[in-house]
Amino acid sequence: MFRNLLFSIVLLTIIVSGCSTSKEDQFTPLFNGKDLSGWETYIGIPEPSVKVDGIDKDSLGNYTAPIGLNHDPLGIFTIVTENGQPAVRVSGEVYGALATTKEYENYHFRMEVKWGSKKWAPRKDKLRNSGLLYHSTGEYGAGLNVWKKSHECQIMETMFGDSYRMGDTYCSIEATKPEGQDRYIYTPGAPAVEFGEGKEGGKICSKSVMNEKPIGEWNTVEIICFKDISIHIINGVVNMINTNSHLEENGRIIPLTKGNIQLQSEGAEVYFRNMEIKSIDKIPVKYLK
Numbered sequence: 001m002f003r004n005l006l007f008s009i010v011l012l013t014i015i016v017s018g019c020s021t022s023k024e025d026q027f028t029p030l031f032n033g034k035d036l037s038g039w040e041t042y043i044g045i046p047e048p049s050v051k052v053d054g055i056d057k058d059s060l061g062n063y064t065a066p067i068g069l070n071h072d073p074l075g076i077f078t079i080v081t082e083n084g085q086p087a088v089r090v091s092g093e094v095y096g097a098l099a100t101t102k103e104y105e106n107y108h109f110r111m112e113v114k115w116g117s118k119k120w121a122p123r124k125d126k127l128r129n130s131g132l133l134y135h136s137t138g139e140y141g142a143g144l145n146v147w148k149k150s151h152e153c154q155i156m157e158t159m160f161g162d163s164y165r166m167g168d169t170y171c172s173i174e175a176t177k178p179e180g181q182d183r184y185i186y187t188p189g190a191p192a193v194e195f196g197e198g199k200e201g202g203k204i205c206s207k208s209v210m211n212e213k214p215i216g217e218w219n220t221v222e223i224i225c226f227k228d229i230s231i232h233i234i235n236g237v238v239n240m241i242n243t244n245s246h247l248e249e250n251g252r253i254i255p256l257t258k259g260n261i262q263l264q265s266e267g268a269e270v271y272f273r274n275m276e277i278k279s280i281d282k283i284p285v286k287y288l289k
Contacts, residue, residue, distance in 0.1 A: 029274075031275040042068065042147075043074075043095075043097075045066050045095075046093075050094060078091075087114075087273035089270075090265045090270045092269050097262040099148070105257055106258075106281065107225055107278065109261060110220060110276060111220075115157075119269070127156055128270070129155075130155040132155055133151070160219065164204045170199065170244075171230075171244055172243045173240070173242055174186065174241070211236075
């Protein structure tokens with residue numbers, strides 16, 4: 001009888017543990033594979049070479065206004081089947097944002113990213129570029145006249161995981177600046193440096209490790225955001241940790257710990273799939289080694 005009771009206890013422990021692990025690992029899809037439900041689009045001012053009806057040009061041939069919110073006449077953001085799975089294709093032809101309509105706080109977000117072949121002005125002869133913007137707040141146009149204020153996990157050739165300030169956002173990063181270099185590099189254990197407009201570090205900090213895959217292959221990009229900390233993870237490897245996320249307005253420090261998630265159209269064709277999220281109540285230890 002004792003053996004049977006012991007076996008039942010062990011079996012129950014295994015079942016409960018298994019359920020707990022399953023719940024912990026459960027992500028909620030943010031992309032249903034059919035349409036852009038739960039997302040909105042914002043498209044900025046086109047390059048003069050792009051033909052768009054309904055937007056005026058000035059005497060120099062430059063467009064005078066953005067295409068705007070939830071209006072996508074060029075099909076910048078479309079649903080396609082890529083490698084046998086549904087994905088969002090971002091043409092990159094005009095700078096813009098695909099943004100969640102909800103705000104998120106204390107979460108783990110992940111997705112897969114793959115470059116396409118097309119590039120457009122003004123980045124036709126430059127590295128392919130996009131980005132994962134998080135803690136997005138305020139109005140579109142605050143960041144480079146297109147995006148909301150936010151932090152960015154850079155998605156750019158050779159720069160996956162770099163940390164960028166989109167608009168007037170600020171944070172601290174353990175970083176060093178090698179002699180003769182313009183940028184700081186995330187260096188775990190180094191003194192914290194302030195980043196943002198007018199700060200010592202400037203607006204961008206380079207990642208510690210390059211861990212992206214060749215063009216044409218899918219990369220897994222993740223961010224973990226908890227309170228004022230955010231972690232960038234590229235193909236399973238942490239290469240950036242930001243702390244002290246905040247805004248500065250009228251001399252006041254305002255914590256920046258939540259907001260929308262934006263995916264960028266920024267001059268290069270790119271595909272996103274398997275966008276998913278889950279709430280967290282702490283940062284997993286394995287990401288803070």
